[in-house]
Amino acid sequence: MPRIPADERRAALVHAALRVVAERGVAATTTRAIVAEAGMSLASFHYAFTGRDELMVELINTVVEQEERTLAPAMTSTTRPVSMRDAIRAGLAEFFSGVQRDPQREKAMFELTQYAMRTPGMEMLARRQYRRYYDLAASALEAASEMSEQDWTLPIDDVATVLVALTDGLTIAWLVNRDDAAAGAIMDFAADAVARLAADGRTGSLHPVPLERTSPS
Amino acid sequence: MPRIPADERRAALVHAALRVVAERGVAATTTRAIVAEAGMSLASFHYAFTGRDELMVELINTVVEQEERTLAPAMTSTTRPVSMRDAIRAGLAEFFSGVQRDPQREKAMFELTQYAMRTPGMEMLARRQYRRYYDLAASALEAASEMSEQDWTLPIDDVATVLVALTDGLTIAWLVNRDDAAAGAIMDFAADAVARLAADGRTGSLHPVPLERTSPS
DNA sequence: GTCTATAATGAGATAGAC
DNA sequence: GTCTATCTCATTATAGAC
Numbered sequence: 516m517p518r519i520p521a522d523e524r525r526a527a528l529v530h531a532a533l534r535v536v537a538e539r540g541v542a543a544t545t546t547r548a549i550v551a552e553a554g555m556s557l558a559s560f561h562y563a564f565t566g567r568d569e570l571m572v573e574l575i576n577t578v579v580e581q582e583e584r585t586l587a588p589a590m591t592s593t594t595r596p597v598s599m600r601d602a603i604r605a606g607l608a609e610f611f612s613g614v615q616r617d618p619q620r621e622k623a624m625f626e627l628t629q630y631a632m633r634t635p636g637m638e639m640l641a642r643r644q645y646r647r648y649y650d651l652a653a654s655a656l657e658a659a660s661e662m663s664e665q666d667w668t669l670p671i672d673d674v675a676t677v678l679v680a681l682t683d684g685l686t687i688a689w690l691v692n693r694d695d696a697a698a699g700a701i702m703d704f705a706a707d708a709v710a711r712l713a714a715d716g717r718t719g720s721l722h723p724v725p726l727e728r729t730s731p732s
Numbered sequence: 733m734p735r736i737p738a739d740e741r742r743a744a745l746v747h748a749a750l751r752v753v754a755e756r757g758v759a760a761t762t763t764r765a766i767v768a769e770a771g772m773s774l775a776s777f778h779y780a781f782t783g784r785d786e787l788m789v790e791l792i793n794t795v796v797e798q799e800e801r802t803l804a805p806a807m808t809s810t811t812r813p814v815s816m817r818d819a820i821r822a823g824l825a826e827f828f829s830g831v832q833r834d835p836q837r838e839k840a841m842f843e844l845t846q847y848a849m850r851t852p853g854m855e856m857l858a859r860r861q862y863r864r865y866y867d868l869a870a871s872a873l874e875a876a877s878e879m880s881e882q883d884w885t886l887p888i889d890d891v892a893t894v895l896v897a898l899t900d901g902l903t904i905a906w907l908v909n910r911d912d913a914a915a916g917a918i919m920d921f922a923a924d925a926v927a928r929l930a931a932d933g934r935t936g937s938l939h940p941v942p943l944e945r946t947s948p949s
Numbered sequence: 950g951t952c953t954a955t956a957a958t959g960a961g962a963t964a965g966a967c
Numbered sequence: 968g969t970c971t972a973t974c975t976c977a978t979t980a981t982a983g984a985c
Contacts, residue, residue: 518968540850542759546961556970561962626846632839632907633757645908676914677921680901687900688893690849691862697893704894708925735950762978773952778980 524563525573527553532574537619541626568634575627575640579647582624585613586651595662599713602659604706607682611698614686621686645679652678665713674712681705741780742790744770749791754836758843785851792844792857796864799841802830803868816880816930821923823872824899828915831903838903862896869895882930891929898922 519527531553535544546567550560564570597605614621631641652675660666667674685705689698736744748770752761763784767777781787814822831838848858869892877883884891902922906915 521968540846542850545959547959557961558963558970559968562968567961622846622849625842628904628908629757629839629843629846633759641908645905673914673917676905677918680905680918681897682901683904684897684899684901687845688862688897691845691858697890700890701894701897704925704929708921708928711925711928712921738950763980764978774979775952775981776950779950784979 521563524555524559528555528560528563528570529574529577532570533578533623536574536626537617537623541623541630568637571630571634572637572640575631575637575644578624578627579644583647583651586610587654596664597662598710599659599663599665600706600710602662603656603709604702606655606659607685607702607705610682611685611689611702614689615695618690622690625687625690648679649675652676652682660713663713664716666716668712668714674709677712678705678709681709738780741772741776745772745777745780745787746791746794749787750795750840753791753843754834754840758840758847788847788851789854789857792848792854792861795841795844796861800864800868803827804871812879813881814879815927816876816882817923817927819876819879820926821919823876824902824919824922827899828902828906828919831906832912835907839907842904842907865896866892869893869899877930880930881933883933885929885931891926894929895922895926898926 528549532544532549535548535552539548546560547557549570550557560570564573628641628644631637631644649672653671656667656671656674656678660671681701682705685698685701688694688701745766749761749766752765752769756765763777764774766787767774777787781790845858845861848854848861866889870888873884873888873891873895877888898918899922902915902918905911905918
């Protein structure tokens, strides 16, 4: 077999692992399944990685970067002014069509989050994963603000938190039920509701629908 | 060792399994871990169940019934008229305090859903689980409608779908980040947004904020 | 019915030849 | 560097004594 640089081998194994996770789930992603998918010997695995945990860490990092590259282009597509609601609805549709295109991959993302949450020493990986989601959502919301010429009436990070929660709920619902109409209803609701957190840029601090804070009981 | 009826033994093993899933995750829920938790021998397990899969099926069914008993009482607590927004906000707070009280259990629910989705022949268990969630949400929304004397402006099942998506997103966000303030912001948003799907009962068909359907592209 | 003992399988990891 | 062969361990499941 050809002599392959360690970096390439690591990358090949990580990508093979991602395919296995998507197709069969984290539980079935054994070192043997990974090397079979990559067409390598078991020993090559342990030459490239000290162990399975090291690969899983790199897998999660890789997968988050990929998510970034997949979603980032979708946000800056339109530049002409549109309503805030339509801008958000279009972004959600774009995201959701990605979920429909590769449901297994989306399932894998949730599984990897939970794997990280359950594995001692990897909790921060789950948080970093969501930190990236929030950043991506904030960028998308910033773009929507420019397109619609409206400003957010509360900190954009708060809106991003809400948007990610909505996309998580949307994705789980569709993965479980595969109900396109229900997913559409959730997206319609989300676009309407989130758009209401913005106000005309010119009016400045005018809050048409201020978000009341409920004091903790 | 005492002679225990098969039904009791099955129930004891299921409850032990639930504790193991909550504490250590589905992946660590081996037959050995279960019988150790239940204080039984390994052979007793295979006397009560034909195998691990049979127990997992019963575990998921049990856990969904429990969720029903835990959440149902919280919905009918208040009877005096309140605003729709406050009724929903209070229900969310009640749900969320349950998540805070036992985060591991909530993590377990997500893991069990994904386990069912990944296991051939168990996909319907995940759907049944969510079917119950939707029914529970619809009951809560019905109660909120009576309390606030407002009617839903779209089918209650659609509102229930949205509400479950929101609670899923809320729960995941908090499980990952443990950020109480962020969770509060999501709940405030959810209560405002969902309440806007209702209108005064007396005005009947008046839709203050009709939910536009976006036609599929 | 319940136990101990033990198959049978598959996992992660390593030794050592080439 | 890469391979085959093997070690060690944990798993599910069963056999057979009591």
